[in-house]
Amino acid sequence: MTRNHQLIYDQLIEIAPDSRPWISDHGSAAVPVVDDRVQLTDIADAAARAATLFEDTGIRPGDYCAVWLDAPLDIMIVIAALSAVGGVPVLISPALDAETLARMLEPVTITRIVTTSDRLAKCEQVQTLTQVDDWAELAGRLPATPPRRTSAVSMPGSAPYVVTHTSGTTGVPKLVQYTRKAADHQGYAQEVPAILGRLRGYAAVAVSPVHFRTVSGLLCALRRKVPLIVLADHSAESVARYVRRWQPIYLEAHPNTLMQWEHLADNGTLASVRHYVSTFDVIHPGTVSRLLAGSRYRFASFFEAYGQSELGGIAAKVHLKGFTGRRSRWGLGLGGHSTGWTAPGYSEARIVGPDGRPVPAGTPGRIQVRSEGQFQTYINRPEAAAANLDAEGWWDTGDYGKKTRFGRLILIDRQIERMTTIPSAIALEDVLLTRMPWLLEAIALEQDGRVRPVVAVRDRAFDRNAWQAAVSGLPPMAPPIVLDYDAFPRTATGKIRRSALAQQITGIHHDH
Known part of the structure; x- marks a missing residue:
């Protein structure tokens, strides 16, 4: 297929006026959401006006701007607008506290933040931030601001596009920087299953709005013209209402979120779903089987992706309705969890021993990956990025596993969490x-x-x-x-x- 290299802003401003509306379970400070519907042309217009506003208020190509918002729609608009003028959005989780934010930003030159009114005082306590913008106030100025009349500013593929952050389970979260080239590749990698799955209906998405998966998923949806159901409330009760009303054929969420939705498969709520996707982590076979059983499609599929913030997708496998979970049911497969295969031309994985050299098939060791969509650096911890990356571009994932003779990747455990009493x-x-x-x-x-x-x-x-x-x-x-x-x-x-x-x-x- 012909490759489309345009990124989010340029995709948005080319939206056809008669595009299907997207569905949202939440409101926005910048665009109207009427009866759950939001027009893509309204999102594009808001992004174009916000781009003018950001440029008028001092954002220049290469400038970083922290984004600490809650509503996924508003986050999408700000990402598009900042990137249009060459700014680099630094996406901050709504769950983060101001003290942690201050420690994250301290080593880097990020002086501006766009946030909600209830966080203004917290941001003013962060000494590195010299310009704190209330997004609701900025959004109120959009109708009187002329929209940007040109496409996004031209930047090299190696230029930073967006920054997200790790979860910080072992200390202060690392700020993960992705280039424009990495964003392009990750978006493209997701287009392939979208094409193979012939997505024609709504795609419901319930993932963290500040994770790079949201950025690459948004890019894929715009490129393939797939209308989204954007879910901010991930509770089973709220999701059930939107799924019953809008009947998505695609549903994506974190593995642990899908576990909490399993009962929705038993009462017909998920009957419209033909393709499930779980990202970030492995998912248990029992959850996969139960969700697939809830689909009315005979050959419903479940795409299980194993990935990492620094790399995007690493490996994946497809479960088909009626053909998954059997090995675990009979107590087999205690040596690890199969994550499937890497995508040819996009990512490759190898297993290395304690000396850093590759080991034969079937031998456990450290999982290292090289990917077209991998991150550039941790902007607040460049030394930590360099420590895990070798001269040939292999990134040590921190996971322990093995590869079969046929190249299937088996995840055993995190390297620092290996068990001594059981294999996995x-x-x-x-x-x-x-x-x-x-x-x-x-x-x-x-x-x-x-x-x-x-x-x-x-x-x-x-x-x-x-x-x-x-x-x-x-x-x-x-x-x-x-x-x-x-x-x-x-x-x-x-x-x-x-x-x-x-x-x-x-x-x-x-x-x-």
């Missing part, structure tokens, strides 16, 4: 959740030389007898610790912070 915590968790669908979460930790499961249950009391029957034949484990689902510490994309959970349960014993 992730694989054991797959089996526990598949054998016990009444569990909402299961995490295997090591405590006092034993495997210690930490679990949450779905709307019922923990059934110790059912647990004992289900773990029969599995490696010996200490009695499980039962927590409320909300008590599990998580990253912004829903991943369990295992080291924090281990500290949390220290001293808790349910051996009686």
Whole structure:
């Protein structure tokens, strides 16, 4: 197919006037949302006017501007507008506190921020920020501001396009910088499954609005003219209302979010979904099977992507309705979780031993990846980026795994979380959740030389007898610790912070 290299702003301003409206579960300070509908031409117009406003107020090519907003629609508009004039949006999670933000920004020259009125005072306490803009006030000035009449300013492919940040599970979050070339490649990589899946209906998306996945997904949707359902509220109740009304054929969310939506598959809510996508992390086979069973399509598919903030997608596999989850159900596959294959021409993975040299197929080691869409650097921690990247461009993911003879990538565990008593915590968790669908979460930790499961249950009391029957034949484990689902510490994309959970349960014993 002919490659389209245009980025978000230029795609927006070429939107046809009769384009299908997008659907939003939230309002915007800059565009009207009427009966859940928002016109793409309104978004494009707001971005064009905001571009003029940013340029008039001092944004120049290469200038960084932090963006600390809540509404995904507003974040999209600001990304488009800043990039139109060569500015670099630095996307800050709504969950972040001002103290952490100050520590993130301290080593870099980011002096301007666009934020919400309730955060103005917090931002003024961050010494590096000299210009604090209220987005609602800026949005109020848009109708009187002329729209930008030209396409986005021309910049080289190596120029920074957007900055997001890591979850900060091991300290201050790192600011991850992506180039225009990386954005182009990641958007293109997502176009391929969109074409193969022949997306003609709505695509519902419920992912972090400040993650690079949102940026590349927005680019893909604009390029392929796929109308989006943009979901800010990820609760099952809210999502169910929008899915029932607008009948999307595509649904994407974080793995842990999809786990909380499993029951929607049982009552027909997800019948319209033909293609599921889970990003950022592996997902348990039981969740995949249950969601696929809720689709009315005979050959519904589930695209499971294994990726990382620094790289985008690393590997992926496709599950088909009726053909997934069987190995774990019978207690096999305890050596790791299959993440599928890398995409030819986009990413490649290798396994290296302690000496840094590649190891033979089937031998576990550190997972290293080289990708067309990988990040450029951590702008607040360049030394940390350099430490994990070798001269040939191989990035050490921090994960431990192996490759099969046929190139399939098996994830065993994070390098710093490797178990001594079982081969793979992730694989054991797959089996526990598949054998016990009444569990909402299961995490295997090591405590006092034993495997210690930490679990949450779905709307019922923990059934110790059912647990004992289900773990029969599995490696010996200490009695499980039962927590409320909300008590599990998580990253912004829903991943369990295992080291924090281990500290949390220290001293808790349910051996009686």
